Amino acid sequence: MRKENRAAAGAAAWQVIQNTDSRISVWRRAGAVPRMVGARLSGRYPELSGAKLAGMLALFLYIVSPIDFLPELMIPVLGVADDVGAAVWLTTMLLGESERFVRWERDNEARQAFHRANPQAAPSH
Template sequence: MGKTGRAAAAYRAYRQVSRPGSAGLMDRIRALPRMIGGALRGEYRDLSKGKLALMGLGVLYIVSPFDVVPDFLPLIGVADDFGAFLWLMGSLLGESDRYLDWERGQVPGHDRSHDKGRGRRHVEGEVV
């Protein structure tokens, strides 16, 4: 991914989170464990196990000391990690937003036309 591609990916991620009516960044981050668990259990089918595996490989690539381009090369070595990070963040932010929409749709009797999409969820008998 070139410099322009990374900048475009960062801008898309920013626009996605700051879009009016969209779930906020912290709501999306808090939804990640639920989304991953739901995908692994087969409850949330919009995130395939293949894409989940790619995201896991992305995390391993970022934290791994072994890279395609060694980090000791000035700028170039860090650029591949940064590109992987941007892809991973863009994917996680997009998927978690879709998950929150799916999750809100799972609540019986919930009218989504009045939902402002702030990542709030209703659990019977609890204040969340």
């Protein structure tokens, strides 16, 4: 991605971040992304669908790829817009999914702590 595209994508992503009302910080959600992907790939976190994970990967590859559907040299404004749009879409997906993952992680840890403290309690489903 060219320097101008990265700057525009960063500005658009920052707008997405500012418009979220979550109590889970952006940094915590960003830090959870590798854990979320690892948990999904290992089968521990089935809430993230394979299709959504593949979509995120496709968006990431499109953003970092030097090949664009709308080249900046031929159509300058739209050439930048498609990269910015892909970056905003990916950022939005990652923020939402990682927020759900952090909540899932927290709930899972609480359940495990409860069962360790109360081994006689029947497991809940």
